[in-house]
Amino acid sequence: MAIRHEVENLIRRGNIFYWRARLPKCFINCESGSRLSLSLQSSDHKKAKIIARQLNMRLAELKLKPKNVMADRERLQKLFEHVRDEMLAKLDDISTMAKRNGRASDVVEMELDLEAGWAYQLLAKFGTSRDLTLEGDCSFGSQ
Template identity: 70%
Template sequence: MAVRHEVENLIRRGNIFYWRPRIPAAFVHCRPGSRLSLSLHCSDHRKAQIIGRRLNTRLAELKMNSKDAMTTKQQLQILFEHERDKELERLDDVSTMAKRNGRGGDVVEMELDLEAGWAYQLLAKFGTRSDLSLEVDCPGLTYLLKNGVPASHVDAIRANYQGELTTARDARANGGIAATASRL
């Protein structure tokens, strides 16, 4: 029996995690109520949560973009397989670098990791279409302070956020739909 795990659309069958979202009605070429089913090729809960969140965010971005609503179920499946593979590769690279260079007990490195993590949280919560300044009256700053982030870390989080936002908006990162459509 499939079990749900804190992240929307993430289930586990046996030792393997799957991502099974319902296809939004905005995709007019997909049958109403149909689902995608994608193996995440991992049994690690944390890794599956990261990939699941990334795929959920990508699905929401596609839903909001009206020209992507013409995508078929097969195109969505290929696109999300590509996204999954990119994220698995990125997580493997992070793991390799951590093993090679990491010092688990170093407080400075842990703070840097936390600052990068909060930048990713802002991207996940507010999306790539929002441009947060993290200045006074910014909802991103309010979110950080409400969650107990010290004000001394806001400048570093802002720098990480701006860098990741630029990467996310990069045409190469968002060219997945065009590449997928051209293969079909």
């Protein structure tokens, strides 16, 4: 029997985690009520939660863009498989770097490395000339 976890659309069957999401009605080329089911190829709960959150975020982004509502189920399945593979590669890279530094199985260190990665991505996107804040509507601070 599938067990649900605290992350939306994340279930476990046996030792493997799956992401099973209902396709929104806005995707007009998909049957109403159809679902995407994707193996996360991981038995680690922490990794599965990270990947499932990323997939949920990507599905929410797709719903907001009008050009994406024409996507069919097969294209969506391939897209989410690609996102899953990217996340698995990123997490493997983090694990490899942690092994080199002697903290391979320390989940707290892995989460800190992910946060540092997000910080570097924000700097790459917005640059260092702006002060970023997380207050209110997350607008830019003074320049």
